[in-house]
Amino acid sequence: MAEQRKAPSRDEIIITRMSEHDLLEIVEIEEQSGLSKWGWAAYYAELQSGNRDLMLIARVARSSIIESPIAGYIVARETAGELHINNVAVRSEYRRRGIGAALLDRVIAEARRRKVNAAFLEVRSANQPAQALYEKSGFKAIARRANYYSEPQEDAVVMSLVLG
């Protein structure tokens, strides 16, 4: 009898809060992701601002005892009853495995727990993968800001999600 093939199981994505020890890897992912540059000092300052529940990293579980690298991260902030998603990036070799969506879901869950009314973000108008990710989580484009980004100059699409 032919051996039955098991369907490949999805990676186990482990999400934890970011710490100062993670920042070299975070900056490396930021640099390979083409995001507007924050750099080590800005992430460090954000950690010191007491925003740690909205600064998360994801790793993919491995059976080995060696800790797997940080696969992706998200940085959001609650301001005046709104959630602002500032940065989300996944290492290129870990993309399309549900890590970006898992990180986004986690900050949205934290925002709902805090009874935040709505979430907002800006995304480069040509960044289709990111817009597809946000749309899948329920975000809708609500506005466009002309020439919002530089290097290269590009419009921003403003997206929002009602949480209340």
Ligand SMILES: CC(C)(COP(=O)(O)OP(=O)(O)OC[C@H]1O[C@@H](n2cnc3c(N)ncnc32)[C@H](O)[C@@H]1OP(=O)(O)O)[C@@H](O)C(=O)NCCC(=O)NCCS
């Ligand atoms: C955008 C980004 C964070 C997505 O991370 P990811 O872990 O690959 O995303 P996921 O695997 O969770 O994808 C979730 C959904 O988003 C959409 N999506 C993600 N990448 C996509 C792509 N390249 N093309 C089309 N849709 C895409 C799909 O709907 C996908 O669901 P599916 O795989 O079931 O079809 C990642 O591409 C990235 O780091 N890009 C560079 C940094 C960046 O642009 N950040 C956003 C700044 S605003």
